[in-house]
Amino acid sequence: LRTALAVSSDVLAGNKAAQATPAHPAVTREEALELYEDMVLGRIFEDMCAQMYYRGKMFGFVHLYNGQEAVSTGFIKLLNQADCVVSTYRDHVHALSKGVPPRSVMAELFGKATGCCRGQGGSMHMFSAPHNLIGGFAFIGEGIPVATGAAFAAKYRHEVLKESGPDGLDVTLAFFGDGTCNNGQFFECLNMAQLWKLPIVFVVENNLWAIGMSHLRATSDPEIYKKGPAFGMPGVHVDGMDVLKVREVAKEAIERARRGEGPTLVECETYRFRGHSLADPDELRKPDEKTHYAARDPITALKKYIIEQNLATEPELKSIEKNIDNVVEEAVEFADASPHPPRSQLLENVFADPKGFGIGPDGKYRCEDPKFTQGTAQV
Amino acid sequence: LRTALAVSSDVLAGNKAAQATPAHPAVTREEALELYEDMVLGRIFEDMCAQMYYRGKMFGFVHLYNGQEAVSTGFIKLLNQADCVVSTYRDHVHALSKGVPPRSVMAELFGKATGCCRGQGGSMHMFSAPHNLIGGFAFIGEGIPVATGAAFAAKYRHEVLKESGPDGLDVTLAFFGDGTCNNGQFFECLNMAQLWKLPIVFVVENNLWAIGMSHLRATSDPEIYKKGPAFGMPGVHVDGMDVLKVREVAKEAIERARRGEGPTLVECETYRFRGHSLADPDELRKPDEKTHYAARDPITALKKYIIEQNLATEPELKSIEKNIDNVVEEAVEFADASPHPPRSQLLENVFADPKGFGIGPDGKYRCEDPKFTQGTAQV
Amino acid sequence: KEITVREALNSALDEEMSADPSVFLMGEEVGEYQGAYKISKGLLDKYGPDRVLDTPITEAGFTGIGVGAAYHGLRPIVEFMTFNFSMQAIDHIINSAAKSNYMSAGQISVPIVFRGPNGAAAGVGAQHSQCYAAWYAHVPGLKVLAPYSAEDARGLLKAAIRDPDPVVFLENELLYGESFPVSDEVLDSSFCLPIGKAKIERQGKDVTITAFSKMVGYALQAADILAKEGISAEVINLRSIRPLDRATINASVRKTNRLVTVEEGFPQHGIGAEICMSVVEDSFEYLDAPVERIAGADVPMPYAANLERMAVPQVDDIVRAAKRACYRVVPMAATA
């Protein structure tokens, strides 16, 4: 579909011809295995979600990440705990890569009190404050300004509050899809992030489709990374099915942000191996397109690379897979055995300070009053 | 402030160096006098508005157009009646150029029943259906999709309804400022207009300021016309203080749209000779900047050109000015003598079909019921 | 004969598009995908991509484009995948659509329909579950409709498309698949329902229950239960939230002297509050008991199924409220 496969485009030089793809960068055995493990975790976790959804354990819209693992892993595994991730409705795997325990994510999906949001958020709204996963945003575009704001805060905390560490700024990654790049909030934030030199990387997961809308039918100039230079920002296109290439581009962009040199727009060409959500009949994508990308499975590719480079043996990788199988099984058992949220949870967390929520006729806070949800569901 | 002054940039060729400014194009005597008259009308009308505002004849926010006349005149005088204009809160002069009678605009500003919107719209909301002036939009960005929609309708009426004339498509011009080009709706519409090849011209009146926000402080890459090519659309920069240059660029863009070849983005570099609105103390713009642009007054420039080219004599131009003085005086007299809207107008025009607005207990339409505005202002 | 609400909507779209070539449908996934909920099934094949327009994900942009097209001679139907997304476009719905006929003194009418599912679905969490009835019905210049049955869906959608003014048409995802009996009249292509008229779904004499959309079904179930206990409930299907059919509501309350309002949305400044106000304004002396308001819990929608169920009204809540209104004896503890 695309010809331009440049790993990096140079803003200053304008729209020069795409550079040649460089040879695979070296990774250590430890790094390679960490990446492999994370991608396998993402894959197996999502496959399990599909099973659990069909068994009625999770509900609503469930958007799986299969096929796109190289992006989450390639980027997020480079972050520190203090760095932020902002995701969309397709957020399970970003949460896992950022270190949220699989059992917390699974329990959330089951709507259990042990979930990372006690069952109040759900599939499209993963948050984990300790991991600085500051949200799955279900609306298109919404996460982009929020992420830009987190990056603004990181810079402010560094420069005004003198809070951050010596390595530089905390970095925020904003993940979103190709379809989202037609939305106005994307452009508004490219401008402000560049204007204020914010420590953010805009990571476009271009999986060529927005539900059933092909990217080419939706976008007058489909090369998304070129929108970067239009705002004076570096724009990079990378093969999103190759975790090592993603990682190389990610490293440069994250370091640039951390040094205070500003944002980068990275377009990762990738593909989702399943429908848009588990409710999607997926009838519009052509079989040969699916086959083409299936052959470029990022996990298979990394496996091949690891073995070819003698970084690990096939049995070692198998044992990682086995291990992850267990982790995911255990997550399901944990989620299944966990309690449903108690009724009282319905009324909690509307406010951080419920005092403000008014004082009832009896002098008690309204939120403690059983008539708080006046006229409703008789909680 | 800017170096690039290319009259036309070529998308296909990418960001090539700006072309050299061509010599002034020829205009006939009739054309030159029409342009002159329209620009003078805009100027004198707005000066009169300022007087009337200070005398308490008009209220609220009144945004004058002084200094930018070459843009309105250069573009709108090329349109047919069936072509559409969409403007902002700074809309008086666009209305005049499109042919709305000065007395209707003035009466509207006075809040009189003889105004082009019977006093219901006001300074920021000029509409005239017969002239296809489909609105002054007071919110930033709002007019851009509406204009794009009018262009969509023109194409639909041509292609689906087979309605439009033999010359091609009706064209829509969307006018808006530099500050508005940071807003998401601008980008959303560049994409859709180009994707669907709509007959629209996006006319940016870059007067370098958005109220007190300098364009350079607001925009990471200040060359607005370059946003066109980022969406696969021609982007053109033109000297907005030179009506003949504007007209030349406008002609090309309008004809392109009319032929069905799609939209063009035109950035007109211009300057407003007054504050943002009549309430603006205008303290942030530097005196030397003001002087610089005052020296480039588009009306003086056209006058000089006309005389140099022997298209008309100084007395002839004076008599045009005199005539316009009278027209504007007469507009004020008309507005002043016109009646205030009657009370009944308050309740009219909420709907085109007020039947839908419910049937009261007495079997009459609620809108005919004096209690229609239940509990309110006792109309 | 029975048809689903989905079929009712689909056939209404189809018939109106076939009757008037200036009617077209736009939105995300309305064309090749045939609608996220398949409401536009078959329409792309029948009317082609010029009239069934897939848009990029730009609620602000494409809604404004729809409005601009309505200004300039077309009759767009804008589908929101859910009304929640209309928040990104609300400036155009309010300013560009609702206010323009007034601002232009009647020169620019805006014949446009904004439609899509509204309110709570199932398991979709806080962002996808809000009811926008009260917001839109707050604003002059809009007509706001909320169908319950297949008859409502057909009759009101056809009315909305033919109407010269902007109409906000609030569907309910959980009703799309529900079947309702329909008469031949309803199936006739000329069928249309008046905007601004409520429907008495069930006659009764002891208590009036007002509801709209999915809650009409719950109110009818509650009326069945109440009937077994000797309470005769009159159920009003509002159909139109703006204009609100104050005449029908007040006539009913003057008969029953008691009122329960039911809605899934948030209580404060909601539909119930306005209905209460209109009855207090017009029929105060007829009220024998305080108006009982049943509404969604005053919290963002939780994801967990058990919490979600507690957050929206259930049939039992309506039954209890009706009894309270009739006896005024249910002790507080029992309701808590």
Next chain:
Amino acid sequence: KEITVREALNSALDEEMSADPSVFLMGEEVGEYQGAYKISKGLLDKYGPDRVLDTPITEAGFTGIGVGAAYHGLRPIVEFMTFNFSMQAIDHIINSAAKSNYMSAGQISVPIVFRGPNGAAAGVGAQHSQCYAAWYAHVPGLKVLAPYSAEDARGLLKAAIRDPDPVVFLENELLYGESFPVSDEVLDSSFCLPIGKAKIERQGKDVTITAFSKMVGYALQAADILAKEGISAEVINLRSIRPLDRATINASVRKTNRLVTVEEGFPQHGIGAEICMSVVEDSFEYLDAPVERIAGADVPMPYAANLERMAVPQVDDIVRAAKRACYRVVPMAATA
């Protein structure tokens, strides 16, 4: 001593910024221009461009940025040049700000203030004149405040900035220049008003008048006129629209047995409707007359000054409504 509402707001901003370095102000023209209405006068000079941030015209973008900053440890104050423009950002106010503490089960609190002038000004037409009190107060997760006097403005804005939750702070352009007497306590930098408490501006025994923002002044004027005619009106300044101080309102109505609600916004699903509902719910048996609602006309705001005046409540309307509530004898024709 007297200060204007503008000074009250400006000093509240200044003191809170000086007390807490994580507080910052952002919006269009807040810095170099010192605010479209000069509310942020002097703050750029004092706190510098990092803490007084001029934004491009991107309501959706900069509001979302404010919210993201609040997620991540800062306490932003977002100025809307008018609340009308908040429509372009409403998705972030509702979804990203109001719902996140709940969705994240308390992990992500959102200490942010959205402030700016709300409602009708003078001569600015339909798009610039809407009141958003009812919309925002409909939504759980938001606290909605509307100051009237300089005391309110100072005390409530300081409370809003210190509050850990999102607060929608609705000012009124026409009040900015009005002066009010203030005590030393009000001028103390520790001064703060509780969120959720109304203020009885004037005691009375015959009729309760509720109002907020500019209408409080009108209600007080009406009370003066009524007093001369022997009617003692109690005037409640709501201060907080969400939470609504039901206790204070109901206690007053239980004393006066009559209620007039006043608001400038549109009537349907407005503030008056909710107040009526809460009195019917809590004090039905105390009401001796129907609640009288005074609201803005149910039309987009017209530009012409004479129409504009008719479109918003006037003191006389309040007086007449109070008399109706007290005597119940005003014939229909006289009110039409």
